[in-house]
Amino acid sequence: MKLDTGRRRALQALAAGACLVIVRPATAESEELAPVLRELFGDRRIEQGKVTLDLPRLAESGNVVPVTVSVDSPMTPQDYVKRIHLFAGENPQPRIFDVELGPHNGVAKLSSRVRISTSQRVMAVAVLNDDTLWSAEVDVEVTVTGCGT
């Protein structure tokens, strides 16, 4: 009996571990991206939310991938987005662009066209005026590599 509960506990622990492993990629950073995020943001916590990242899930060419980043923010002098960063951890250089905004922009929303070297998770991070960090991630599949990156 004692053995049995021990085995059950071991199994539960294993199952929990398995769940962790499965869930982890949703917030995990690529090995290449982690040092870049640390350099920019230190040990500050990056929350998920507030940010919407629009990218085609399937990009025919990785050379020109349209991207729109928007942040749920009133953009008032008291509460606004001051920076938006876009990252692709598997690109030769993970940083794509860094944009500075302020209350004068009215909305925290911008679009551009970027290179995605290979199928991967793309991440947008918004820095608010209170220095909290918010993010969104999207998996992009690239059929023709954006080898120009």
Add this chain to the structure above:
Amino acid sequence: MSRMGRARVRVPETASRGEVIEIRTMVEHPMDSGFLHNNMGQPIPRHIVETFTCTYNGSEIFRARLHPAVSTNPYFLFHTVATETGELVFTWKDDQGGVATASARIEVS
């Protein structure tokens, strides 16, 4: 100053005071990432636009730092609140001293 391609911007000609307007910008530029080789196998040196800024009657309203993963002919769409009649000035600077500028006038009533 090295040559830089044509810049194109689209700004509404008129707006109501307080209205959030959409601004579209593009500059012709190869954005050579420095990671590619030509057909002779020689590396193509890095040549990218590094900064893009927009001022509205002299005040900066948008600034972007570009890395090699921004596509050829960098395009940015962003917004601003129309506050007063005046001029928007757009400036692109690349890593070889190239500069491109564009401007647009907006009537705010």
